[in-house]
Each structure stands twice: as structure tokens, then as C-alpha cells.
Amino acid sequence: MTYLVKPNILRPDTPRNTLGYTRRDYEGAISTLCAGCGHDSISAAVVQACFDLDIEPHRVAKLSGIGCSSKTPDYFLGASHGFNTTHGRMPSVLTGAALANRDLIYMGISGDGDSASIGIGQFAHAMRRGVNMTYIVENNGVYGLTKGQFSATADKGSKSKRGVVNSDTPIDLVALALQLGASYVARSFSGDKEQLIPLIKGALRHRGPAFIDVVSPCVTFNNHAGSTKSYDYVREHNDAVNRLDVILPRDQINASYEPGSLRRIVQHDGSILHLRKLATDYDPSERVGAMNHLQERHALGEIVTGLLYVDSAAEDMHRNLNTVERPLNQLGDAYLCPGSKALHALNASLR
Amino acid sequence: MSSTTNIESCNDFVIKFANVNGSGSASANELFARAIMRMGVPVAPRNIFPSNIQGMPTWYEMRVSAEGWLGRRGGCDLMVAMNPQTWDRDLAEIDSGGYLFYDSTKTLPRSRFREDITVLGIPLTEICNREYADPRQRQLFKNIMYVGALTALLDMDLGVVENLISDQYRGKDKLIGANVNALKLGYDHAKANLPCPIGLRVEQSDGVGDQIFINGNNACGLGAIYGGATVAAWYPITPSTSVIEAFASYCRKYRTDPDNGMARYAVVQAEDELASIGMAIGAGWNGARAFTATSGPGISLMQEFFGLAYFAEVPVVIFDVQRGGPSTGMPTRTQQSDLISCAYSSHGDTKHVMLFPEDPHECFTLGAQAFDLADRLQTPVFVLLDLDIGMNDRLCKPFEWDDQRRYDRGKVMSAEDLEAGKNFGRYLDVDGDGIPWRTIPGTHPTKGAFFSRGTTRNAYAKYSEAGTDYVYNMERLRRKFETAKSLLPAPILQRASQPSRYGAIYYGSTGPAMAEASALLEAQGVHVDTLRVRGFPFADEVIDFIDEHDYVFVVEQNESGQLRMLLCTEGEVDPKRLIRVLHYDGTPITARFISGRIADALSEHKVTPIRKKVAS
Numbered sequence: 018m019t020y021l022v023k024p025n026i027l028r029p030d031t032p033r034n035t036l037g038y039t040r041r042d043y044e045g046a047i048s049t050l051c052a053g054c055g056h057d058s059i060s061a062a063v064v065q066a067c068f069d070l071d072i073e074p075h076r077v078a079k080l081s082g083i084g085c086s087s088k089t090p091d092y093f094l095g096a097s098h099g100f101n102t103t104h105g106r107m108p109s110v111l112t113g114a115a116l117a118n119r120d121l122i123y124m125g126i127s128g129d130g131d132s133a134s135i136g137i138g139q140f141a142h143a144m145r146r147g148v149n150m151t152y153i154v155e156n157n158g159v160y161g162l163t164k165g166q167f168s169a170t171a172d173k174g175s176k177s178k179r180g181v182v183n184s185d186t187p188i189d190l191v192a193l194a195l196q197l198g199a200s201y202v203a204r205s206f207s208g209d210k211e212q213l214i215p216l217i218k219g220a221l222r223h224r225g226p227a228f229i230d231v232v233s234p235c236v237t238f239n240n241h242a243g244s245t246k247s248y249d250y251v252r253e254h255n256d257a258v259n260r261l262d263v264i265l266p267r268d269q270i271n272a273s274y275e276p277g278s279l280r281r282i283v284q285h286d287g288s289i290l291h292l293r294k295l296a297t298d299y300d301p302s303e304r305v306g307a308m309n310h311l312q313e314r315h316a317l318g319e320i321v322t323g324l325l326y327v328d329s330a331a332e333d334m335h336r337n338l339n340t341v342e343r344p345l346n347q348l349g350d351a352y353l354c355p356g357s358k359a360l361h362a363l364n365a366s367l368r
Numbered sequence: 369m370s371s372t373t374n375i376e377s378c379n380d381f382v383i384k385f386a387n388v389n390g391s392g393s394a395s396a397n398e399l400f401a402r403a404i405m406r407m408g409v410p411v412a413p414r415n416i417f418p419s420n421i422q423g424m425p426t427w428y429e430m431r432v433s434a435e436g437w438l439g440r441r442g443g444c445d446l447m448v449a450m451n452p453q454t455w456d457r458d459l460a461e462i463d464s465g466g467y468l469f470y471d472s473t474k475t476l477p478r479s480r481f482r483e484d485i486t487v488l489g490i491p492l493t494e495i496c497n498r499e500y501a502d503p504r505q506r507q508l509f510k511n512i513m514y515v516g517a518l519t520a521l522l523d524m525d526l527g528v529v530e531n532l533i534s535d536q537y538r539g540k541d542k543l544i545g546a547n548v549n550a551l552k553l554g555y556d557h558a559k560a561n562l563p564c565p566i567g568l569r570v571e572q573s574d575g576v577g578d579q580i581f582i583n584g585n586n587a588c589g590l591g592a593i594y595g596g597a598t599v600a601a602w603y604p605i606t607p608s609t610s611v612i613e614a615f616a617s618y619c620r621k622y623r624t625d626p627d628n629g630m631a632r633y634a635v636v637q638a639e640d641e642l643a644s645i646g647m648a649i650g651a652g653w654n655g656a657r658a659f660t661a662t663s664g665p666g667i668s669l670m671q672e673f674f675g676l677a678y679f680a681e682v683p684v685v686i687f688d689v690q691r692g693g694p695s696t697g698m699p700t701r702t703q704q705s706d707l708i709s710c711a712y713s714s715h716g717d718t719k720h721v722m723l724f725p726e727d728p729h730e731c732f733t734l735g736a737q738a739f740d741l742a743d744r745l746q747t748p749v750f751v752l753l754d755l756d757i758g759m760n761d762r763l764c765k766p767f768e769w770d771d772q773r774r775y776d777r778g779k780v781m782s783a784e785d786l787e788a789g790k791n792f793g794r795y796l797d798v799d800g801d802g803i804p805w806r807t808i809p810g811t812h813p814t815k816g817a818f819f820s821r822g823t824t825r826n827a828y829a830k831y832s833e834a835g836t837d838y839v840y841n842m843e844r845l846r847r848k849f850e851t852a853k854s855l856l857p858a859p860i861l862q863r864a865s866q867p868s869r870y871g872a873i874y875y876g877s878t879g880p881a882m883a884e885a886s887a888l889l890e891a892q893g894v895h896v897d898t899l900r901v902r903g904f905p906f907a908d909e910v911i912d913f914i915d916e917h918d919y920v921f922v923v924e925q926n927e928s929g930q931l932r933m934l935l936c937t938e939g940e941v942d943p944k945r946l947i948r949v950l951h952y953d954g955t956p957i958t959a960r961f962i963s964g965r966i967a968d969a970l971s972e973h974k975v976t977p978i979r980k981k982v983a984s
Contacts, residue, residue, distance in 0.1 A: 046830075075817060078654065078809045091819050091831070098809035100653055100680075101821035102646070103672050109601075109643035113650025113658060114809070116599045116634045121654075121810050139646070142639040341630040345598040346655035346808065350775055352632055353596040355622040357769040363590070364766040367580035 034071045035267075043067045043074060045095040049088065055207030055233030056086055056155045060093045062210050063124070063153075066217040067094065070265070072122060078114055079124045082107040082136060085162055086128030086155035086233075105136025108143035108152075112334070115148055118344040119335045122221060123150040130160050133169040133188045140190070144197040144226050149333040151220040152199075152228045154190055155207070157235035158246040165238035176243030189315065191325060194228040195308050200331030201227035202307070204322045206251050207234065211260075216324060218263040222288040225331035232320060256319035258296040258310070264289040284329045292324060301327055372484040375465040376567040379409045379434035379575075381445040383518075383568075386458040388451050390422030396511035397428040398761070399536070400518060403529045404432055405581065405763070408573040412438040412880070414760050414956060419606070419699045425454045434575050438727075438763060439881030442960030446568055448514060455480070467566055469518065471510075488562050490517050495553060509550035516554025523565035525572070526555055580728075580766050584757035585661075587728035588687050589614030590767070591735025592659055593622055596775045597685070599658035600635045601647035603666065606699045607755040608689035611661035641666035645673040645686070652677070652684040653820060655780070655808035657739045659685035664693040664706050667713070674748055675714025676822045678845075681795075681804065683742035683749075683778070686710075687735070690754040692954045701954030702755035704876055705926035710750045711904060711934060717842065721852050722750045722904040726879035727757060729764040734857065734902070743778035745852055746806060754925070756877040756956040779805040786815040794818045794829040795841055802847030849905055856903030859910055862886065864895035870970065871917035872949075873910070875901040875931060877956060878923055884959035885966070894967055896921070904934065911939045914946070919973075921966055923949040925957050 031039050043064040048057050067074065074096035081087035083104035090099045102110045111125045125143075132140045132154050143152070158171040165178050169188045176182050194202045201223040205213040213231065220227035232251050234240045240247045245254075259280070266287040280292040280301070292301060300306055307326045314321045341348075375381070387393035394415065401413045412431040418424035431441055446467040449458045462468060464484045472489025481487055492513055496506040519529050530548050537543040558564055588611045592600070602612040616635045623632040638644035644660045651658035662670070667688055677684050690706045692698030713720055723738055725731045735751055742749040779799075781792055786807070792815065795804050804827075807816035818829035826837040864886070874882045879900060889896055899913045914920050914935070922932040929948040936943045949965045951957040 073813060075810055075813045080650075096814055096817050098807070098817050099819040100650075101819065101823070102649075103676050103822060106642060106646045106673065109638065109646025110650035110653070112636070112643075113599060113601060113647035113652070114654040115650075116601075116636065116647065117651040117654035117656030117658070118810065138639060139643055142643060146636070338634050338636075339629075339631050340634050341625055341628075341632050345632070345634060346651075348598060348632055350596065353598065353623070353775075354594055354769070357771050359622060360594075360767050360769050364578075364580050367582050367766075368578070 034068050036071050036073065038068065038074075040064060040068050042096065043094055045090070045092045048092040050085060051237050053236040054085070055157065055231075055235070056089050057092070058207040058210060059153065059155055059213070059231050059233060060089050062213045062217055063093045065210070065214050066221060069214070070218055070221055072221065076120075077122045077124055079126065080107050080111045080114065081126040082128070082131035084128040084131050084160070086126055087131055089155070090124070090126050105131050105134070106139055107131070108136065108139035108148070111150055112143055112146065112148050115150065115334065117346040119149070119340065120344050123148070125150050125152040127152065127154050129154060129156045129158060129168040129170040129190075133190055137169070137188070141193065141197050144194050144199045144228065147198065147200075147332060147334045147337060148226050149224055149335070150226060151217065151223075152226065153217070154228075154230050155233040156190070156230050156246070157233050157239050158244070159235050159239040161235050161238055172245040175245045176241075178238050178241055189311070190228070191230045192308060192311055195304055195311070195326055198226070199228040199326075200225035200328040201324075202326040203228070203324045204230045204232070204320070206232050206255055206320075206322060208248055208252065209255070209322075212257065212322065215261040215263050219261055219288075219290050219324065219327075222263065222284055222286055223327070224285045225328070225333045251320060254318060254320050256314055256321050258294075258299040258321060258323040258325065259301065260293040260295065261324050262291040262293070264291055282327055282329050290324070290327065290329075295323070301325060372465050374486055374567045375445050375463065375467075377445065378569045378571050379432060379573055381432050381568045382441055382443055383430045383432065383446045383448065384444045384458070384461070385428040385448040386451045386454050387426050387428065388453070389418055389420050389424045389426040391511070392508045393426070393450065393511050394428065396515050397430075399529070399532060400515045401430050402581075403519070403524065403532055404430075404570055405576050406528045406532060407525060407570055408576050409434055409570055410436045410438065410575045410579075410763055412762060414440065414756065416955065417700050425451050432570065434573050436575055437880065437884040437959065439879070439884050440956045440958040441884065442958030448518070450514065467568065469514070469521070486566065488521065488566070490514070490554070490557055490561070492554075495557065499553065509546070512547050512550040513554035516551040517558035517562070519551070520555045520558035520564045521562060521566050523569045526551070576763065578766055579763040581761050581763050582728045583610070583759055583761045584725065584728045584731040584753050585610040585689060585759060586614040587731035587767075588661070588735045588751065588753065588758070590618050591732040592685070592739070593618050594732070594769060595657065595736035595739035597657045597659050597739055598633050599648065599651035599656045600633070600660065601638050601644040601651075601658070602635075602660050603638050603641045603644045603662070605641075605663045605666050607691055607759045608661040608663045608666075608687060610759070611687050611689065641669040642673065645670040645684070648684045649673055649677050649682050652682045652742070653680070653809075657683075657685075657743070659687065659739075661687040661689065663689050663691050664709070665696065667706055667709055671714045674720065675716060675718055677748045678714065678718045678720065679716075679822050680820045681746040681806070682820070683746050685738045685742050685749050685751065687751045687753070689758040690752060698954045700755070702877065702956055703925050703952060703954065704752070704754055704878070705930065705952070706752060707926070707930035708933060710752060719849050719905070720748055720750055721745060721856070722752055723857070724875040724902055725751065725753050725757065726876060726900065727764045728762050729767065731757065732767050737857070740776040741852070741855060744776050744855060745803060745848060746778060747848070752876065754877050779803055781805050781807050781811070781816060783812045786812045792816050793827045795825060795844070796827040797844045797847065800847075801851040802844045802849070803851060804844070853905045853907055856905070856907065859902055859907055859913070860900040861909070861913065862898045864897050865890055866895045868895040868897050869918040870895070870921070871897045871899060871913055871919075872921040872923055872966065873899050873901060873913070873931070873935070874923040878925060881957045881959045881962055882923060885962035888959060888963040889966060892967060894970060896966060901931065906935070906939055910935070911941065914939065914941050919945055919947055921947045921949045921969070923957070923962055925951050927952045
């Protein structure tokens with residue numbers, strides 16, 4: 018990425034969303050990642066998705082772990098609070114933050130090392146706990162900051178830049194998320210923003226744990242022949258099951274679709290997911306089918322992408338805990354402290 | 369029987385029950401303790417239990433003291449030996465002239481007894497087998513039956529015990545009748561066959577007053593409610609588990625919205641201790657009062673996160689109910705051995721605020737105060753109790769709350785403050801006390817957002833690797849730690865009846881035993897001023913106290929003298945003037961142990977004055 022400061026000039030015809038914000042209002046600090054890094058494309062997709070959805074930046078809390086991917090929340094939504102936590106432990110911090118204030122939008126940004134290696138436990142439990150969040154893994158199969166070691170998502174047989182062949186079985190976070198109860202599961206590619214942006218939008222409007230695995234090539238350590246996470250490899254093996262359009266209640270639907278090619282899903286907030294089918298027999302409301310499809314295609318060396326599963330009626334952690342509608346961090350003393358009278362009664366019962 | 373004099377004492381003795389874990393003895397023993405308290409005599413029971421669900425030995429020790437000494441005294445005047453597995457050691461533990469009560473169904477050879485104690489046998493199993501057909505009833509009523517026998521032997525009021533049973537089983541009349549029947553079987557058998565009363569007696573008194581009877585873990589849970597905590601994340605670990613269980617249970621009672629039955633709190637059982645502290649930190653960062661409860665192994669697991677909360681300056685409260693370490697150590701035994709691991713938790717230069725409650729009353733008050741301190745100081749606050757306080761019901765002062773009190777939320781900038789143009793720098797020391805201002809996520813559309821991180825940053829929370837930014841931040845954190853001193857509860861000073869060159873410093877659950885030890889020493893003409901430390905960083909009074917005395921005993925329940933280490937390091941005290949009095953076998957420290965060690969040390973001092981030693 019460039020280290021030049023972006024000029025702060027707005028043209029009169031600069032597009033604004035219904036809140037009056039420009040895309041620049043959704044950007045963050047200048048990225049310090051390598052030029053051409055897939056992660057920067059994901060940050061750009063997040064910016065576009067939030068702009069399109071008219072999200073107020075300060076209503077988003079963005080959290081991450083440690084690693085290249087986890088640096089990125091600094092590079093988008095500069096008007097949002099962010100928390101760069103410890104390696105592999107972002108899910109618990111995000112869970113706690115979500116407990117404290119159910120009204121904010123929570124975005125967890127992680128990497129393959131952060132989520133599939135050191136943090137696989139927290140990743141798993143956040144999914145099964147039903148935390149209302151958009152959880153994006155920027156998956157490049159290597160450790161970048163420590164210079165190119167394999168991560169747990171590296172495919173068996175794939176070759177590192179130094180020529181070492183990975184002999185360990187890869188972890189597929191999408192398969193795990195499906196099995197563990199995530200209610201919105203997608204995979205995409207950082208080089209395909211047409212696919213990625215709508216998937217992020219759908220996730221942000223989803224209630225419950227939404228997980229997106231974004232294959233995001235590491236231009237410095239994992240973009241060579243023999244890698245299965247390079248731009249070339251992913252472009253050649255990308256097997257998209259569908260294409261998504263997210264339609265907000267305010268939008269007029271003017272796209273036309275061929276009969277039978279469209280699947281329409283209404284989410285809890287009224288947003289509509291239009292899925293243009295590419296694999297005709299693929300049903301994204303069927304968890305077991307999704308898992309089977311994924312395994313079958315993976316065995317053939319294909320990378321299945323698209324919206325793989327969605328349960329638009331999913332419940333979330335706050336429903337399960339039956340917490341009050343008002344955020345817990347906004348309850349005043351009177352709602353929290355039982356007072357001296359209750360204490361006197363309690364004292365009496367302890368004699 | 370030999371010519372040993374029998375122990376004679378009214379309202380001042382120690383009874384110990386030796387039982388088998390899982391046999392239902394705990395509730396019978398507690399019933400007996402409550403009966404004595406109903407007669408107005410203070411009792412301090414202690415459950416000494418194994419890490420086991422059924423079958424291993426367990427003991428229940430009761431200190432009966434009209435004076436109100438609630439620590440362990442040491443020794444045993446009456447042993448109720450109901451566990452053949454531990455017979456020999458239980459028998460050996462009885463003080464000379466004491467009493468042994470046992471189940472005499474099976475005849476034991478004379479060699480299995482002692483000549484210098486009074487042996488009181490009742491064929492409990494035989495009576496139970498005769499009276500009850502159901503094996504479970506035989507077991508449970510055997511316990512109630514020995515309570516009946518003890519009621520007769522100690523000359524207690526049978527009606528008091530009957531009333532207690534009626535209260536306990538209110539609404540279940542069948543159970544009342546059956547239990548009272550078993551009670552009377554034991555009582556009558558003792559009256560008819562044993563020398564009632566023995567030398568130990570309980571007489572009606574007025575020593576209990578308005579005190580309440582509760583354990584420290586429950587009091588911590590209640591303190592967290594009164595302290596305004598809304599998020600509890602935890603992982604089960606003995607002996608801290610009941611802190612959260614109590615919090616959840618009090619929450620259901622006090623924090624359920626009366627209109628819609630919804631919860632004004634969230635309790636999440638995490639997958640491990642790392643996640644539980646992570647959740648508490650996430651909630652604290654987002655402006656809710658949050659805590660976790662754990663014990664030593666959990667503290668070890670949470671280290672990295674403590675560093676993050678310290679450096680990112682996130683308020684969070686940790687209740688550490690200490691047990692025996694290191695490693696899994698003694699999970700069901702008590703110690704004060706996590707001071708060092710809490711004080712300097714995590715890598716890098718960290719220092720944490722700690723509070724040391726003495727009893728359930730302070731578990732409540734300091735537990736509630738911890739949340740104000742965490743918000744005010746924007747840092748983790750550790751409340752260090754231990755198994756002895758946490759898991760044993762203890763008589764203590766009733767809880768109080770001032771309805772005028774408002775939570776101190778600390779330096780939080782509101783949307784109005786930001787709108788008014790206040791200079792917001794997340795890590796900027798605008799007030800000179802080291803405490804910066806913070807904003808809660810979601811506060812203002814365009815102002816006050818910042819990026820929290822465990823990496824270095826400048827005063828405006830921007831990533832920085834500049835040494836000057838790092839040093840500014842570390843120096844500010846030190847200033848903040850200094851500020852903490854003035855906010856923590858002051859130490860409690862107790863002067864001896866005469867001016868003394870000697871002092872003793874102690875903290876937490878050592879309190880009640882120390883109080884009795886002081887009285888024992890005074891009775892021997894040994895005068896020692898005492899100071900109970902209630903917080904870390906140490907108040908200036910603590911260091912002044914050491915300066916005022918030639919030698920200070922540091923009494924604690926760990927092997928390495930951890931408070932002493934902190935005093936030497938943080939207070940820059942000469943280690944030679946701090947004499948260790950350490951008790952760390954996993955049982956609570958006793959008054960006899962403390963007074964014995966101090967008396968011995970002082971008599972040595974008199975024989976060889978330290979000056980002479982140095983000169984030679």
C-alpha cells in the first residue's frame with residue numbers, strides 16, 4: 018500500500034449514502050501491509066459494504082486478534098471504536114463487548130493463524146454461543162509477520178516459498194463453522210469484490226454468528242507456484258455456488274432474473290438476500306447438504322465460494338440469555354442496585 | 369481411664385467431626401452448629417473436604433467461642449469419629465483430657481483407644497438398622513442421631529434443635545417428624561447410657577447478636593450485584609465456583625425486570641479461563657461492569673489478558689478464591705499463595721491493584737468497591753480471598769448499604785463533553801493523576817473513537833514505536849498506581865495494651881486467628897501491635913507501621929512469605945526486620961500456631977539480642 022497521505026478533497030459529485038456520508042467517512046488509517054496484499058481488498062470491501070448499508074460508523078465495534086489480518090481494523094471505519102486484542106482471543110473479547118451492548122454492530126477480523134491455530138477454541142465457542150457478529154477470516158495460509166510459516170489452513174501438499182511441502186491436514190473453518198452452529202456461512206476471495214461485498218453486507222444484516230472465510234493471498238510469502246492460496250490458483254479453482262444481491266427494504270428491485278435461477282431469503286430485519294444460483298442443485302438453507310457439497314468439491318481440489326448456508330430465523334446469544342432490550346452498559350444505578358431495604362431483608366434471612 | 373484431668377469448658381471449645389464424603393453428614397453437622405448459634409453462642413465451622421464426590425474422608429471442625437473468636441484455635445476437645453478410615457489420626461488429634469464420641473456397634477479392642485481421654489460410644493448403626501429398613505435412611509438418620517446424642521452430652525436445649533429441624537423442613541411435615549424422631553433416639557440413648565453432661569457444655573448466651581451467617585463466596589456474588597456488575601464470565605474451578613452461582617442466583621432475585629421477566633445481567637460459562645477473562649475485558653471495554661471468579665490455576669491461564677487489560681487500561685474485576693498451589697496443588701485446601709502471581713501478573717512491567725477481604729462482610733463491601741476502583745483506575749482489580757473465607761459459613765457483621773451512594777464510573781467522556789470540544793486523548797494525563805479519560809464505543813458519530821491495543825501508542829492512541837511515547841505511557845501508569853494508594857481501603861491498626869517494639873502484619877483470612885493470637889499473647893504478657901493490610905499498593909501507614917517497630921512479624925498462609933516479599937520490594941523495607949510466620953499445610957492458620965511462633969521468636973530474641981549476633 019501507499020504511504021502517501023490521501024488528499025482530502027471532495028468533489029461536488031462525490032457519492033453520498035442516505036446518511037450523507039461519503040466512502041471516505043468509512044475509511045481508516047493508511048494500511049501498513051504489503052502492496053497488493055489481499056487483506057487491503059477486504060478492508061475496501063468492508064468500507065463499501067458499510068457505505069452501501071448506510072451504517073453509522075460509530076455504531077460499529079471492530080475487534081481483532083494478532084497478525085497481519087488483525088491490523089486491518091485500523092485501516093477501515095476510523096470513526097468506530099476498535100480493539101486489537103491478544104493472539105487468538107478476539108472471539109471472547111467480542112463476546113464480552115456484545116454482552117455489554119447488544120445495540121452495536123460487531124465485526125471480528127481474524128486470520129488463519131489467529132482463528133485456526135492458536136484461536137481455534139475461541140473461534141469454535143463463539144460460533145456455538147450464537148454471538149451476533151460478522152466474523153471475517155482473512156485466510157492466506159501463512160504467517161506473514163513471522164515470515165512465511167504454514168498456518169493450519171494450508172493445504173496438504175502445498176509448497177511454501179522456501180520449497181517446504183506441508184504434510185499436515187488443513188482445517189477448513191467453513192466446515193467447522195457449519196458444524197458448530199454459525200447461522201450465516203460464506204466463503205469468498207479477496208480478488209473478487211463483486212462476490213465479497215454483498216456477502217459482507219448480508220452478514221452485517223444477519224442476526225447471529227455470520228462467518229466469512231475470505232481466501233486472501235499473501236503476495237510476499239504465499240503467491241507462488243505450488244501454493245493453493247495464490248491469486249492464480251484461487252482464480253482457477255474458484256467454484257462459486259451462487260451470487261448474492263442484498264436488497265434493503267427501502268430499495269426497489271429492478272434487476273430481472275431468469276425464472277428458477279433465483280432464491281429469495283428474507284432476514285429478520287427485513288433485508289432480502291437474492292441468490293442467483295450457479296450450482297443448480299445447491300440449497301443454502303440446508304446445513305448438512307452444504308457440508309457434503311463442500312467436502313465433495315474439496316476432494317476434487319475446488320474452492321467452493323458463495324453464500325453456503327443461511328438460517329434467516331436464527332436466534333442469538335442475547336435471546337438465549339433473555340437479556341433486557343436496553344444495553345447492559347446503559348442501565349443506571351437504580352436498575353442495578355437492590356438498595357438497603359433488600360439488604361436488610363437478606364440479613365434477616367441469614368440469622 | 370487414667371488420672372488425666374478432663375477438659376472442663378463452657379461455651380469455649382473445639383469439636384471436630386470425622387465423616388465420609390457424600391454421606392450426608394455436612395447438613396447434620398451444620399444443623400448442630402446452627403443450634404449452638406441459636407443458643408446465642410458464636411460458632412465458626414470449617415469444612416475440610418477432599419477433591420472427591422463420594423467416599424473419601426472429610427472433616428467438619430467447629431470452634432465454639434462465647435468470646436467470639438472465629439478463627440481456628442488449634443487442637444480438638446471433642447472428636448466425633450464417624451469414619452473408620454481415619455480413626456487412628458482422628459484419635460491422635462484429641463487434646464489430652466478431651467472426649468471421643470464414636471459408633472460402638474462394632475466392638476473395638478482396648479488398644480485402639482487412648483487412656484487420657486473420655487470415650488463415649490453409642491451403637492448408632494445397630495439402632496439405625498433396627499429402626500429403619502431403607503439403607504439411605506439408615507445413613508441419613510445416623511447423622512441426625514449423633515446430633516441428638518451430642519445435644520444431650522453438651523447439655524443443650526433439645527427444643528432448639530427441634531425448632532431448627534421444623535424451620536428447615538417447613539412444609540414437609542413428614543420429614544420433620546422423621547428427623548425429630550431420629551434426633552430423640554440419639555438424645556434419649558445418650559441420656560440413658562452416657563454421663564451427660566460431659567465437661568464441655570453449651571449455655572444460653574448473647575454473643576451472636578445481630579450477626580449474619582454466610583460464606584465469603586456468596587458475599588462476593590452479592591457484592592458484585594450491589595457493585596453494579598452486569599456481566600459475569602467464568603469457568604468452574606474449586607473453590608471459586610459458588611461466587612458465580614451466588615451472583616446468578618441473587619441476580620434472578622434482584623435483577624429480573626419485574627415487567628417482562630427479562631435479565632438485567634448476563635452470566636456466561638466460558639470454555640476456559642482465557643475466554644472468561646477475555647469476555648469480562650470485552651464487556652469492561654464496552655462500558656459494562658464485568659468480572660470473573662477463579663482460583664490459582666485460572667490466574668495462571670489469564671496472565672496474557674491481565675497484561676492487555678493493564679496496558680489497554682480496561683476496567684475489570686477478578687475474584688481469586690485462593691487454594692493450595694502450585695499447579696493443581698491442593699484444590700480443596702486453603703492458602704494465600706497467589707499474591708505474587710496477581711501483583712505482577714503478565715509479562716513486561718505490570719503491577720495490579722489487590723484487595724484482601726477478611727471475612728464475608730468485607731467480601732461484600734470490598735467486592736462492591738472493587739467495581740468503583742476498576743472504573744476509576746481503568747485497570748484490573750483483584751479481590752483475593754481464599755477457600756477458608758469463601759467456602760465456610762462465617763458469623764459476621766450484617767451487610768449495609770447507603771442508598772445515597774452512587775457508582776463512581778470514573779473518567780468517561782460523554783457525547784456532550786465531546787460535542788463541547790473537550791480535548792480527548794485516550795492516554796493523555798490531563799489531570800496529573802495518571803488516569804486518562806476514556807470513551808465508550810458508540811458514544812459520538814464523529815468524535816472520541818479510538819483504537820485500543822496491547823501495543824505501544826501515543827497519548828492519542830495512535831500506534832507508535834517511539835521510545836518517548838512508550839516512556840510517557842509507562843510513567844503515567846506508575847503515577848496511576850500511586851493514585852490507587854489513596855483510593856484503597858486503609859489498613860486496620862490494633863495497638864497492644866502496652867507500647868511495643870514489635871508489630872505483626874497480616875491480611876485476609878488470617879484475621880480472626882490473629883485476633884485470638886493477640887489475646888493469647890497479651891495473656892502471657894507479650895505485647896504486639898498489629899496491622900491488617902487491606903489493599904495493594906500499600907498505604908503509607910503500612911510502611912510507617914514497620915518504621916515504628918524494631919521487628920515486624922508478617923503472618924501469612926503461604927510458603928514463601930509473599931506479602932513480605934511485596935513489602936520488601938514495594939516498601940523498600942529492610943528484610944531483616946520482617947520475620948516470617950508462615951502456615952501453609954492447606955488448613956486454615958490457627959491462633960495457637962501464631963501465638964506460639966511469635967512467643968518463641970521473642971523469647972529467642974531475649975536470649976540472644978540481635979545486636980550481639982551482628983557484632984560476633
